[in-house]
Structures are given as structure tokens and as C-alpha cells.
Amino acid sequence: SQQGEEDPQALSIQEGENATMNCSYKTSINNLQWYRQNSGRGLVHLILIRSNEREKHSGRLRVTLDTSKKSSSLLITASRAADTASYFCATAHTGTASKLTFGTGTRLQVTL
């Protein structure tokens, strides 16, 4: 299976702190995407980084990609209670067209 793995599985922080989640994958990618899932709901696309990019920002989100280590990290700065959700990385692999392979997710809890 090409399924990625996320680390940590669960993360609990206080509001205002930064949250960092990591994703590792196994085979060459075209791009890597991060999604958020609120409890019991569908996933929402957050940010995408292409294989030739090393860092990308969107609001309070910062994504890095290290293709030599086959890993990515998602940083959420100044977290809020509303950021409480599960976060998934998904990889689009070279030669697999439109398919994405999802990781197992990181459960983030932000407390007041």
C-alpha cells in the first residue's frame, strides 16, 4: 500500500500555541495536499504543495515538503478552538492520474 502515515496520531494544545503535524509517504509524488475533517463530516481541502515546491503558506497554515525524505509538515500558527479537527495528508502519485492516497490522520484538540 502507498498509504502515508501521520505523526502524531493525536495532539492537544492550548489556544494561541502552534500545532505541527507530519506526514510521510513511500513513493514519488506529483503533489501533496492537506485536508481537515470536523467530527463526523466530510473533508475540506486546505492547501496543496507541488513536488517542485519546498514551502507554501496560506493564512495561518504553513506547509513544507522534503521530497528527499518523502515527508511533509503542516504548521498551524496561533491555533484557535475552531481548529479542533482531524487533519489528513493526501498524495497524488506520479502515474496514478487523479487518485489520492490518504494518510491515517492527526487528531488535533485545541483547548481554551
Place this chain on the structure above:
Amino acid sequence: DVKVTQSSRYLVKRTGEKVFLECVQDMDHENMFWYRQDPGLGLRLIYFSYDVKMKEKGDIPEGYSVSREKKERFSLILESASTNQTSMYLCASSSWGTGAYEQYFGPGTRLTVT
């Protein structure tokens, strides 16, 4: 606004029943997907379709079939439901619009087979 809808949020069926899960997208996307989500296993791809009447098996197609007669609609069929198919089912769609295939998800159907 982008929208993917699924026919039911919650569904309870009996073992052996034939179950239909419907998904509709209004974004004229070429690609549609069915996943199941189980605790600790993340999302696993069941089937996907990249065009009307076209389908391809994902990672776990056993016990499932799909139908795509119209571009906007993708149906997942459990031919004979079993208790191990109790799960959250998520539908998604995507297009090559930005050259990157971001997926848009429906709200999910939580299926319980008793």
C-alpha cells in the same frame, strides 16, 4: 459554491440487503470517488470513475459495485450488505482545473449493518 451531496447522513440496513448510496456533484467534475473511513485506517478508496460509464477499482472493491450513468451522479452499491461494511462512506469529486486534482467531499453517510 462547490457542492457534493450524499443521499443520506445515516443509514441502518440488515445483513443481506442490497444498499444504494448516491452521490451528486454540481461542479461538472470528470472524476468521482467513493471511500470508506474507519477508525485508525484513514480513508480507503473503494472505486473511482473518471468519466461517464467508466469505473476503476480502488484498494478495497470487494463486496461493492458502482454505477455512473450521468456525469454528476456516482452510486455505490453494496450487493449483499454485511456487518463488516458498517462504516462511514465518503464521496468526492475532482477536476483537472488547477492541474492538481483537489478533491471536494460530501458530508458522508454513516452506514450501520445489523
